[in-house]
Amino acid sequence: MTITDLVAPEAILSSLKVNAKKQVLQEIAARAAELTGLNERSIFEVLLQRERLGTTAVGYGIAIPHGKLPKLDRMFGLFARLDRPVDFEAMDGQPVDLVFLLLAPEGAGADHLKALARVARLLRDQEIAKKLRASRDAQAIYAVLALPSATAA
Amino acid sequence: MALLDSVSIAILLGAILVLAGILSSLVALRFGAPLLLVFLFLGMLAGENGPGGLRFNDVHSTYLVGSVALALILFDGGLRTRFQSIRAVLAPAASLATIGVLVTALITAPVARYMLGIGWTESLLIGAVVASTDAAAVFLLVHARGLRLRPRVGATLEVESGTNDPLAVFLTLVLVELLMRGESSIGHVLVQFARESVLGTIIGVAGGRIVVMALNRVALPQGLHAPFVTTSALVVFGLAQVFHASGFLAVYLAGIVIGNRPTRAHNTVVVFLDAATWLAQIVMFVLLGLLVWPARLADSLWPSLAVAAVLMLIARPVAVFLCLSPFRFPLREKLFISWVGLRGAVGIFLASIPLLVGLPNAHLYFDIAFVVVIVSLLVQGWTLAPSARRLHVALPRADRPPQRVELDLPGQLQQQLVGYTVRSNSLFLKRKVIPSWSKPTLVIRNERILAAAEADPVEAGDYIYLLAPPEKAQALDRFFADMPPQPPPDSRLLGDFFLAGDVTLGALADIYGVTVEESERALSLSDYFDVHLDHPPRPGDALPLGDIRLVAHRIGGGRVNVVALRLDEEEVAAAPRSRGEAVRAALRRVWAGLTG
Numbered sequence: 109m110t111i112t113d114l115v116a117p118e119a120i121l122s123s124l125k126v127n128a129k130k131q132v133l134q135e136i137a138a139r140a141a142e143l144t145g146l147n148e149r150s151i152f153e154v155l156l157q158r159e160r161l162g163t164t165a166v167g168y169g170i171a172i173p174h175g176k177l178p179k180l181d182r183m184f185g186l187f188a189r190l191d192r193p194v195d196f197e198a199m200d201g202q203p204v205d206l207v208f209l210l211l212a213p214e215g216a217g218a219d220h221l222k223a224l225a226r227v228a229r230l231l232r233d234q235e236i237a238k239k240l241r242a243s244r245d246a247q248a249i250y251a252v253l254a255l256p257s258a259t260a261a
Numbered sequence: 262m263a264l265l266d267s268v269s270i271a272i273l274l275g276a277i278l279v280l281a282g283i284l285s286s287l288v289a290l291r292f293g294a295p296l297l298l299v300f301l302f303l304g305m306l307a308g309e310n311g312p313g314g315l316r317f318n319d320v321h322s323t324y325l326v327g328s329v330a331l332a333l334i335l336f337d338g339g340l341r342t343r344f345q346s347i348r349a350v351l352a353p354a355a356s357l358a359t360i361g362v363l364v365t366a367l368i369t370a371p372v373a374r375y376m377l378g379i380g381w382t383e384s385l386l387i388g389a390v391v392a393s394t395d396a397a398a399v400f401l402l403v404h405a406r407g408l409r410l411r412p413r414v415g416a417t418l419e420v421e422s423g424t425n426d427p428l429a430v431f432l433t434l435v436l437v438e439l440l441m442r443g444e445s446s447i448g449h450v451l452v453q454f455a456r457e458s459v460l461g462t463i464i465g466v467a468g469g470r471i472v473v474m475a476l477n478r479v480a481l482p483q484g485l486h487a488p489f490v491t492t493s494a495l496v497v498f499g500l501a502q503v504f505h506a507s508g509f510l511a512v513y514l515a516g517i518v519i520g521n522r523p524t525r526a527h528n529t530v531v532v533f534l535d536a537a538t539w540l541a542q543i544v545m546f547v548l549l550g551l552l553v554w555p556a557r558l559a560d561s562l563w564p565s566l567a568v569a570a571v572l573m574l575i576a577r578p579v580a581v582f583l584c585l586s587p588f589r590f591p592l593r594e595k596l597f598i599s600w601v602g603l604r605g606a607v608g609i610f611l612a613s614i615p616l617l618v619g620l621p622n623a624h625l626y627f628d629i630a631f632v633v634v635i636v637s638l639l640v641q642g643w644t645l646a647p648s649a650r651r652l653h654v655a656l657p658r659a660d661r662p663p664q665r666v667e668l669d670l671p672g673q674l675q676q677q678l679v680g681y682t683v684r685s686n687s688l689f690l691k692r693k694v695i696p697s698w699s700k701p702t703l704v705i706r707n708e709r710i711l712a713a714a715e716a717d718p719v720e721a722g723d724y725i726y727l728l729a730p731p732e733k734a735q736a737l738d739r740f741f742a743d744m745p746p747q748p749p750p751d752s753r754l755l756g757d758f759f760l761a762g763d764v765t766l767g768a769l770a771d772i773y774g775v776t777v778e779e780s781e782r783a784l785s786l787s788d789y790f791d792v793h794l795d796h797p798p799r800p801g802d803a804l805p806l807g808d809i810r811l812v813a814h815r816i817g818g819g820r821v822n823v824v825a826l827r828l829d830e831e832e833v834a835a836a837p838r839s840r841g842e843a844v845r846a847a848l849r850r851v852w853a854g855l856t857g
Contacts, residue, residue, distance in 0.1 A: 201688055224758075
């Protein structure tokens, strides 16, 4: 499985205009709802519920909000680059500008964890993060996500 | 003329006493003695048995001053309480403030009866008088220098002390009435209690709302806002009392309502009340100290000490453990809450009611309450900070918030001006970020005032003023705190998710599909570390949980506060970082190729 198996080209937002963490979650939930046909509210609730346990910001300006949805039929990923960084309550205090949403079906179990680990590993790569920040549009971002270094390992 | 002279002398002596109280705070802070105790002793020193030799036995004025002072203290306490922070502790605090008070009074009473050989009603009266924790003492001592309690513990104690006075006042009044009249029916008592609390709540909440509305609608001259709010609080108190509702409950609730709504001049009101509360505390404690007759205390010293000991060591702990049992507090937090059953002016104040109405043996109640309060302040007050550290309920002092200046902007309520000194190691200076809801407006550099645009870039040592919504101002602190230079984040930690220590294993299992034993679902992550580590946790300690690993990330007060969630170690290790690892990984692949 590669990252581009998780993210479709239309699930990339190249410059999301948001002011706060909650708004980020709202916007990506709305877009995810459009693409999956699921209820926007329930996606947002699932993400919010996870954030209540602790932030999904992993440091260096990256956040990976995630959660499980019973009605989903397959793993769903969405990538958003924020127009300007917002505070995400990250442990390193850095505001977040790269957001990867990962939704898993109920019962995905180990696959969910593997996919999360894969996304985290990809974004932790400073070179990749730099390229993602420098990419001009959604197409360029998709190309970075599809790079061999991103899909290998 | 002699009358005028005596008034002048009373003013002079009174002012000197209060001044002495204010100055003695310096001494008290140096020695760490509970301030309230110092005020009390000052009153005793000035009194008829002390070197001061002042004769004072005006119970009536003491009761009046005490009522006003307590009302102000409770109002101030409510005003400072963020509803957000107390929502989580409403249930435990309410249980402590009702059942807790009853249980405490019931357990204390038999001791008083046995030691003093008095009737049941009288001994219950003693129990009721000392049953409530004191808001003034708790607010003051819990916020003493350098001490920061775990939020849940601190909030529980504060809300409890703010809300348990009404019940203690009520019990005292009922018992006094019983002793005066001879009899009363249970039904009558219950109706009376319901009336006190329900009416008190209604008057408090409604009064608070009316004050907020008036404050925001009526254009008062500058400087009158704070006195307006303060006297309104006293009106709420008085009104409730006149209708035989609980004025103490009403005024505390009014404070919470006013403090949690946007109002004009909020900051000046808080500053004004801060001063008023200090003054009220000093005056009240000095007066109570004056009123007592220290030589007489010796007569009932042993019974008093016995009551104090039972109260502190048995009644309070039993009440706390009983009331908190449904609410999953760790043992050490319960122990701490038991220990911080600080008694204070409320007890002495309540004990002055029998004096006021001229009950037989009235001085006995007063003397016992007085000794109990002194013992409580002396023993519990003095050991509060060390025991908080011993029981790991204190937070480290390191992360002190930066000094923040808040200025109201007349004409609207949505924004206020917040000022900070820009420090070289602040997040603001390092990363040039601030939340989008705040807007830099002024910069003061070398005593010159610059517009934000002129001052760009802001330098260390500048003073910066930002527009921000009042309720969010506190969140700005993080951006201006002087952070110690941080070591670069551990690369192993990057990519981890973080979880708060109070998340339960069950919640984790539901989200990540890891298997957790049914019996362990209710455990919090902190508990999990407590249970499965055989040593105090250190950062980096790891425990497996199904397919994931939990890594202790931040430790506070001997417990794991923040946990890093590490996914799928195996795969992460497969991304080679060092040459040795690369070789090993290559060998593994070869081996896998040969065997597979």
